[in-house]
Amino acid sequence: MAILNILKFPDPRLRTRAEPVAAVDAAIDRLVGDLLETLYQAPGIGLAASQVNVHKRVIVLDLSEAKDDPLVLINPQLELSGELVETDEGCLSVPGFYEPVTRRAHTSVKALDRQGKPFSMQADGLLSVCIQHECDHLEGKLFVDYLSNLKRTRIQKKLLKSQRADA
Numbered sequence: 001m002a003i004l005n006i007l008k009f010p011d012p013r014l015r016t017r018a019e020p021v022a023a024v025d026a027a028i029d030r031l032v033g034d035l036l037e038t039l040y041q042a043p044g045i046g047l048a049a050s051q052v053n054v055h056k057r058v059i060v061l062d063l064s065e066a067k068d069d070p071l072v073l074i075n076p077q078l079e080l081s082g083e084l085v086e087t088d089e090g091c092l093s094v095p096g097f098y099e100p101v102t103r104r105a106h107t108s109v110k111a112l113d114r115q116g117k118p119f120s121m122q123a124d125g126l127l128s129v130c131i132q133h134e135c136d137h138l139e140g141k142l143f144v145d146y147l148s149n150l151k152r153t154r155i156q157k158k159l160l161k162s163q164r165a166d167a
C-alpha cells in the first residue's frame with residue numbers, strides 16, 4: 001500500500017470528470033487500498049480517486065470513530081431526496097477551510113463494492129453529505145463551487161499563497 005499525494009484547489013486536474021471502472025480487478029483493489037491508507041493518514045472521512053489524480057469512479061469513506069469501518073463505492077449512482085440541510089463542509093483538497101453547504105438530506109446509492117458486487121444503500125446525516133461531496137469530486141466539482149464568488153476567490157488566494165510558501 002502507499003500514501004498518495006492529494007491535489008489541492010485550484011489545481012485544474014481536480015476538474016477532470018472520472019471514467020467508470022470497467023472491471024473491478026487487482027489494480028482497482030490496490031487503488032482502494034491506497035485510497036484507504038491515504039484517507040486514514042490524512043485524516044479524513046472520505047476520499048475520491050480524483051483527489052489523488054486517478055480519474056476513475058472510486059470513492060472510499062469511513063465515518064467510524066475507530067477508523068475500522070471502510071465503505072467503498074465503485075461507479076456510484078445517487079438519487080437525492082428529502083429536505084435541504086446545511087452542513088459545514090471541509091475538503092482535503094481545500095485544507096483549512098470549513099464553510100456551510102446546502103444539500104438534500106437523503107441519499108440512495110447503487111454501487112459496486114470492493115469485490116465488484118452490486119449493492120444498494122441509504123444514507124442520512126453526515127454520511128449522506130459525505131457521499132454527495134465525494135461523488136461531486138468524480139464530476140470535477142468541489143464544495144467551494146457552492147460558495148459565493150467572493151468567498152471562493154478569497155480561499156483560492158490564500159491557498160495559492162500557502163502553496164507558494166510550501167514550494
Ligand code: GNR
Nearest residue numbers: 044045046047089090091092133
Ligand atoms: O474529511 C472530510 N470531512 C468532511 C466534512 C464535512 C463534509 C465533507 C467532508 S469530506 C472531507 C474529506 C474530503 O475532502 N473528501 O473528498
Ligand code: NI
Nearest residue numbers: 090091092093
Ligand atoms: Ni473533498
